[in-house]
Amino acid sequence: MFCNAHDGLMLSLYLLLCFAFQVLADSPWIDYPADGTATMTHYTIPDGFVAACGCNGDSTKYPTAAMSQMAYGSSNAFGPACGKCFNLTLLNSYTGSPPFLPSVVKSIVIKVTDLCPLSEAGWCSGTKTKKNPSGQFINFDLAYPSRAIPDDFFPSNESYYGYKDFGVWNITYQTVDCLKHWAGGRTPAALGSVTNLGNESVCCPANPTGNLNDTCPSYSDHNRLPPDTMTSYARMLAIPSTLVIIFVVAHLFQLE
Incomplete structure (x- = not known):
């Protein structure tokens, strides 16, 4: 009887994993x-503005950006990109003929606090199967002009x-550690959500x-509750209950 129960549990876990991979x-x-x-x-937001992610208003005192919807991971509210930091480096202008190649390399580290809605043919139109007009899947919409960014950041x-x-x-982008590289990473009031x-x-x-305990889910998918970030620094969450069940079952099998 125990063997049958053991086999049944293993089958259930296998089906659960298959379902997760299919999703x-x-x-x-x-x-x-x-x-x-x-x-x-680039786009303009007011100082102290609370954008789609719900980040604290003081985040606008430092470089922030919206990310194109299908990379952001949600069609509204928060998504997995919320809070992530990227080092963005200018390559050349898309507009202008011939394309403008700056003589000085300009980079800026931003924190994603907003989403750039999906459009039919605009710069945030990239999907898994379609690129935007410049041949890219992703667009970063920099909050600029901003007191956090020099007026002459964009060469001309x-x-x-x-x-x-x-x-x-x-541009090129590079994922970076927010606490180490973002200008607001050491300012508690600029971190976390309202x-x-x-x-x-x-x-x-x-x-x-x-990781599940420090990264936002997709609000659109409604697949789980978001991590609690309503503090200056995001608190670590307990391991989700489904993972606890899997760990317990696996431990029981080891004791067999």
């Missing part, structure tokens, strides 16, 4: 590498092109790593 395979969200290429645009050649703002840049909107609608980890 991941069917996910519409872009599974992007830690480092790669993308485009960068007004005398040649007749304007200063190219609007769209081809407390007045409820944990079910905000999620902004201080330094997400991709």
Whole structure:
């Protein structure tokens, strides 16, 4: 009888794992590498603005950006990209003929606090199977102008092109540790999420790593509750109950 129960539990675990892998395979969200290429645009948000992730308003005192929806991982509210930090480096302008190649390399470390909605043909139109007009899957929409970023961050050649703002840049991105590399990483008031909107609608980890206990789920998918980030520094959560069950069952098998 115990053997039959043992076999039944193993079959259940196997089916659970198969289901999990199938869900991941069917996910519409872009599974992007830690480092790669993308485009960068810019948009304006007010000081202290609480964007889609629900990050504390003081995050706007430091460089932040929105991420294109299908890489962000949700169509509204928070997604797995919330709180992540990236080092963005300008390569060349997309607009302008010929493309402008800056003589000085400019980089900036941003924290993702907002989403750039999916559009039919705009810069945030990239999906798993379709690239944006510059041939990239991902777009970062930098919060700029901002007191956190020098006015001359974007290089230009007004005398040649007749304007200063190219609007769209081809860039490289590199995932970085927020606490070590983001300008607001040592400022508690700039980390975590607001407390007045409820944990079910905000999620902004201080330094997400991709683990379940410090990374936001997809609000759209409604597959689990977000980690509690309603503090200056995101608190570590208990291991999800489903994982506890698996660990307990595995331990029982070892005792057999």
